[in-house]
Amino acid sequence: MYLAKIKVTYKPSVLDPQGEVIKSALHRLDYETVEQVIQGKYFEVRLSADSLAAANGLVESMTEALLINQNTETYNYTVEEVEA
Template sequence: MYLAKVYVTYKPSILDPKGEAIKDALHRLDYENVAAVTLGKYFEIKLTPGEKPLAEQVDEMCDRLLANVNMETYRYEITELEA
């Protein structure tokens, strides 16, 4: 069995209003050295080998459901779980 860890965030050209709100709140709490906050999504997907390579399957999942490819970018790591 394998574990895919998927990280989804806004593309750099897209405004992240929730990230900006968190940054402003941190400034109000006297964390003035915070320059930027990026909010994202994190998924853990357990997979068993199939007909397609795992990386191809995870790419398809991200493109079709997990990320809005017009506004978001994603990256992932696939590791083998110990039995």
């Protein structure tokens, strides 16, 4: 059994509107030292696979097929073996 932790954010070239709204709200609350807020999505997926390499392949495939918009988002992930 494997546990994948997947983080999805906008590509650097894409404006993050929610991040900008959060940054503005923090500034209004006197957190003026905040220079950037990056908002994203986080997924944890437990999956069965024959090996770590196979689990990595499954994570990449499912993330690109469903979890991200390839035009605007990017992702990174870790996979670790866990007890069933």
